[in-house]
Amino acid sequence: MKKFFKWVLIVIVGIIILGVIAGSGKGGNKTTSSSSPTPAPVAMKITARQLADDFDSNQVAAEANWQDKLVEFSAKVSNITDSGISFYNVGSKDFSLAQISCHISDKQQLLTIKNGQTVTVRGVVGKQTIGVIDLNDCEIVK
Numbered sequence: 001m002k003k004f005f006k007w008v009l010i011v012i013v014g015i016i017i018l019g020v021i022a023g024s025g026k027g028g029n030k031t032t033s034s035s036s037p038t039p040a041p042v043a044m045k046i047t048a049r050q051l052a053d054d055f056d057s058n059q060v061a062a063e064a065n066w067q068d069k070l071v072e073f074s075a076k077v078s079n080i081t082d083s084g085i086s087f088y089n090v091g092s093k094d095f096s097l098a099q100i101s102c103h104i105s106d107k108q109q110l111l112t113i114k115n116g117q118t119v120t121v122r123g124v125v126g127k128q129t130i131g132v133i134d135l136n137d138c139e140i141v142k
Contacts, residue, residue, distance in 0.1 A: 043072035043122045052091035052098035055128050066125040072141060074120040075100070080110055084138055085119070097131035102138040109140045 051073065054062040078088040084104040091098045102121050104110060113119055120142040126134035 041070050043070045045072050048073045048075035048087055048090040048100055049092055051100065051125070051133060052096060053093070055133055056091050056093055056096050056098050059128050063127055067127065069125050070122065071125055071135070072120060072122040074118055074142070076118050077113055077115050080113065080115060082107065082110075085110070085113070085121070085140075086132075098128070098133060099131060100133045100135055102135040104138045104140065106139065113140065 051062075051066065051071065054065065075087040075090055077085050078099070079086040084102045086102070087100040089096070090100060102123055119140050121135070121138050122141050123135035123138035126136050128134070
């Protein structure tokens with residue numbers, strides 16, 4: 001009779017353990033990910049002149065302030081190439097060498113614009129090399 005109760009006790013404990021294990025997989029402390037997409041970062045709206053003037057004033061300070069920031073501005077297109085668009089004469093100085101080069105990977109966006117047209121672009125500010133301020137991951141917004 002003792003062996004019978006021992007087996008019953010083992011079976012009951014086993015069922016309880018299996019219930020705890022099965023229950024822990026159904027909620028417990030599990031972290032679930034949200035099914036909604038992560039919102040896109042919001043671009044800082046600036047002027048091309050502001051960006052160019054900051055780099056004309058002090059390249060080191062401008063890179064510390066602007067690098068890796070998502071910005072959006074409107075300016076008149078000066079040049080269109082297979083790598084993107086450029087904006088010249090955007091600084092307020094009479095002899096500013098600063099220009100902005102907007103690297104666009106979606107070449108379809110380049111087919112409908114013309115030199116001299118004002119467009120709005122969004123991109124991530126990079127470094128300045130020989131007066132050219134790089135704007136990476138650009139897209140034409142308008």
